[in-house]
Amino acid sequence: MKIHADLDKCEGLGMCEAMANDYFEVDEDEELVTVLDDSPPESDRAHVYAAVQACPVLALTLAD
Numbered sequence: 001m002k003i004h005a006d007l008d009k010c011e012g013l014g015m016c017e018a019m020a021n022d023y024f025e026v027d028e029d030e031e032l033v034t035v036l037d038d039s040p041p042e043s044d045r046a047h048v049y050a051a052v053q054a055c056p057v058l059a060l061t062l063a064d
């Protein structure tokens with residue numbers, strides 16, 4: 001499983017960080033997300049998926 005963040009779409013809204021701050025961190029000055037770990041273990045799939053789904057501008061995708 002791989003997390004991909006499209007930084008051209010990200011608006012730094014922070015929903016992903018609110019849902020999973022172990023995987024996403026938002027730089028408030030740059031208003032961009034940093035993916036802290038882009039290869040989560042299978043056991044975290046539901047947790048990460050919820051954060052990906054929470055992004056209002058669809059900047060996050062999860063690939064198998």
Ligand code: SF4
Pocket residue numbers: 005009010011012013014015016017024026032033054055056057058059060
């Ligand atoms: S929720 Fe989406 S727009 Fe907001 S910081 Fe995360 S990736 Fe960026």
